[in-house]
Amino acid sequence: MAIMGSSGSGKSTLLNILGMLDEADSGEYTLDGVPIKNLSETKAAIYRNKFLGFIFQSFNLINYKTALENVALPLYYQRMPRKERQVKALKYLEQVGLKEWSHHLPNELSGGQKQRVAIARAMVAEPKVLLADELTGALDSKTSYEVMDLIQKINDLGNTILVVTHEDDIAHMCKRIVYLKDGVIIKDEKVKQVKAAAYV
Amino acid sequence: MFSRDTWREIFISIRKNKLRTFLAGFTVAIGILIVVSLVGLTNGLSNTFSEAFGDDANNVFFIFPGKTTVPYKGYKSNRRIEFDNSDLADIEKNFENYLEYITPRISRGGVVSFKEESDNYTTRAVGPGHQFNEKTIMMKGRYINENDIKKKTKYAVIGRLVEQDLFGDENGLGKFIDISGSAFKVVGVYQDDGGDNEERLLYIPYTTRQLIEKNNDKIDQIVLGFKPEIGYTGSMIFEKQLNTFLRDKKVISPDDQNGLFIRNVADQLKQTQQFADVIAYIVSFFGIGTLIAGIIGISNIMVFVVKERTKEIGIRKALGATPASVITTILLESVFITTIAGYLGMLIGVVIMNSIGNSLKEDYFITNPYVNTGLAVTATIILILFGALAGYIPARKAARIKPIVALRDE
Numbered sequence: 135m136a137i138m139g140s141s142g143s144g145k146s147t148l149l150n151i152l153g154m155l156d157e158a159d160s161g162e163y164t165l166d167g168v169p170i171k172n173l174s175e176t177k178a179a180i181y182r183n184k185f186l187g188f189i190f191q192s193f194n195l196i197n198y199k200t201a202l203e204n205v206a207l208p209l210y211y212q213r214m215p216r217k218e219r220q221v222k223a224l225k226y227l228e229q230v231g232l233k234e235w236s237h238h239l240p241n242e243l244s245g246g247q248k249q250r251v252a253i254a255r256a257m258v259a260e261p262k263v264l265l266a267d268e269l270t271g272a273l274d275s276k277t278s279y280e281v282m283d284l285i286q287k288i289n290d291l292g293n294t295i296l297v298v299t300h301e302d303d304i305a306h307m308c309k310r311i312v313y314l315k316d317g318v319i320i321k322d323e324k325v326k327q328v329k330a331a332a333y334v
Numbered sequence: 335m336f337s338r339d340t341w342r343e344i345f346i347s348i349r350k351n352k353l354r355t356f357l358a359g360f361t362v363a364i365g366i367l368i369v370v371s372l373v374g375l376t377n378g379l380s381n382t383f384s385e386a387f388g389d390d391a392n393n394v395f396f397i398f399p400g401k402t403t404v405p406y407k408g409y410k411s412n413r414r415i416e417f418d419n420s421d422l423a424d425i426e427k428n429f430e431n432y433l434e435y436i437t438p439r440i441s442r443g444g445v446v447s448f449k450e451e452s453d454n455y456t457t458r459a460v461g462p463g464h465q466f467n468e469k470t471i472m473m474k475g476r477y478i479n480e481n482d483i484k485k486k487t488k489y490a491v492i493g494r495l496v497e498q499d500l501f502g503d504e505n506g507l508g509k510f511i512d513i514s515g516s517a518f519k520v521v522g523v524y525q526d527d528g529g530d531n532e533e534r535l536l537y538i539p540y541t542t543r544q545l546i547e548k549n550n551d552k553i554d555q556i557v558l559g560f561k562p563e564i565g566y567t568g569s570m571i572f573e574k575q576l577n578t579f580l581r582d583k584k585v586i587s588p589d590d591q592n593g594l595f596i597r598n599v600a601d602q603l604k605q606t607q608q609f610a611d612v613i614a615y616i617v618s619f620f621g622i623g624t625l626i627a628g629i630i631g632i633s634n635i636m637v638f639v640v641k642e643r644t645k646e647i648g649i650r651k652a653l654g655a656t657p658a659s660v661i662t663t664i665l666l667e668s669v670f671i672t673t674i675a676g677y678l679g680m681l682i683g684v685v686i687m688n689s690i691g692n693s694l695k696e697d698y699f700i701t702n703p704y705v706n707t708g709l710a711v712t713a714t715i716i717l718i719l720f721g722a723l724a725g726y727i728p729a730r731k732a733a734r735i736k737p738i739v740a741l742r743d744e
Contacts, residue, residue, distance in 0.1 A: 153652070155652065155736060155737045156736065175656065175657045175733075175734070176656040176657060176658065179651060179654050179655060179656040179657070180654065180656065182651075182652065182653070182654045183653065183654020184654070188652045188653070194645075194648075194649045194652070195649075196646055196649060196650075198346070198347070198350030198351065199346065199350075203346070207650070207653050208653045208654055210339060210343070211650075211653060211654040211655050211656075211659065212654070213339075216339060216342070255653070259654070
């Protein structure tokens with residue numbers, strides 16, 4: 135699902151509320167049957183870790199950690215033993231096609247590779263929902279399509295993905311587009327998905 | 335919280351951020367190093383003071399005759415004052431309650447020889463009481479005794495180094511040595527903590543010296559010990575009374591500065607101690623100041639560290655780090671760095687202080703500086719605690735930052 139709208143339309147705010155990074159002024163938000171309201175910081179952190187995976191425009195990898203360590207970080211906060219963590223992180227890195235880059239630092243990777251590491255990191259905790267904020271904003275078109283191809287494949291595996299974007303072509307690579315204006319949904323339509331693989 | 339995983343995270347962070355680690359550690363290490371050095375050097379200074387007095391007794395007066403500068407009761411000025419045996423007896427009689435012992439001291443330099451070995455030494459002619467005011471320690475044989483004084487025996491007690499010089503490895507006890515032309519039998523060998531010069535002296539009975547010097551009864555100076563229980567105040571009263579008594583007997587004007595000198599060791603010691611105390615106060619003031627400066631330095635570094643990590647903290651929070659885990663990681667890291675650095679600084683300081691030893695004694699009056707381990711550890715712990723506190727406040731603030739705010743910051 136894509137969320138579209140011009141600057142200031144509230145799409146990032148919506149994503150932040152969904153991501154429990156921000157509080158809503160009014161309304162209700164229920165995630166997997168759990169009402170998300172007045173959470174303590176600690177509770178919110180645990181829910182974020184369990185239910186949500188974040189993908190950011192600026193990747194937000196920790197630059198002194200290798201790709202593998204970055205991917206394993208959410209599992210560290212689940213107190214998973216180190217060995218298991220690494221096996222699982224490597225599995226997800228392989229899924230995004232970066233197994234042989236696992237011991238490289240983020241600054242040794244290209245933008246597309248960084249974003250793929252970030253996607254692996256978002257998925258490693260097997261969250262209910264992936265939240266992607268302008269995930270192609272810092273990438274050129276070709277790399278954007280490669281990343282979207284990956285996103286579509288993950289979607290086809292049965293994962294819910296929320297993509298915030300203001301690029302039309304990216305939005306149409308999703309199955310449903312929600313248009314926002316001044317914080318209000320003005321249109322919510324199902325669209326015919328454009329396969330990104332066609333452009334790669 | 336304290337799992338191996340937490341520590342692994344901390345070590346990775348330390349290893350990957352060498353400059354940050356170095357800055358924080360350096361501040362702490364320098365702070366501790368300076369505090370330890372300050373304390374050590376002060377201790378060294380006070381060692382010098384106590385050494386200057388430590389080897390001699392403190393309850394001692396040295397009385398020297400001088401030359402009058404004021405005409406008094408019909409006597410012209412510029413008259414040389416001399417002590418003799420009757421002065422000893424008079425002091426003994428009049429100040430019995432104060433007195434522990436009294437002894438004259440007549441010092442003469444001259445050649446002392448044994449067989450082929452000879453050298454110049456100072457020979458002091460004294461009474462038995464002299465052993466107490468110098469705290470002379472007998473290694474073998476005995477000191478000058480009352481019998482020697484009475485019979486004017488030609489017995490000598492020699493210093494450890496005199497024995498070494500004249501006899502080499504041989505035992506000097508019982509041998510006859512030549513002191514300025516007279517043969518003396520060595521009846522004792524002593525040692526003294528006052529240094530080499532104090533062990534290059536010879537002691538003979540004062541009556542023997544007087545006999546050699548044309549059988550006179552003159553005395554160079556009088557050394558007396560007062561009873562320690564009269565205390566500092568008592569000693570001051572005693573000094574005053576003794577001064578009046580001697581000036582009266584020797585007909586010296588009470589206003590004459592040069593006719594007679596009494597050196598009260600207890601009084602000098604007291605003044606020196608007061609001086610040392612003042613220095614100690616000044617140094618502790620600077621020490622505390624340095625410690626505070628160190629704490630402020632650490633706080634600055636911590637604020638910088640946390641600021642630098644704001645984005646990383648935001649990422650970690652988005653990935654599910656709880657505020658507690660964020661604070662724990664940052665705090666453990668800073669405490670770890672300050673502990674290691676503080677310990678290193680302390681170690682370096684202690685090693686420097688120990689290696690200085692007596693090398694600064696001559697020029698800077700610093701003898702064997704040392705640092706009380708308890709004090710060094712306390713200072714280190716204080717720095718670590720405040721370092722942790724200084725880290726905690728910005729860390730808590732960082733943990734409260736909403737991830738979006740931290741991440742927006744590009």
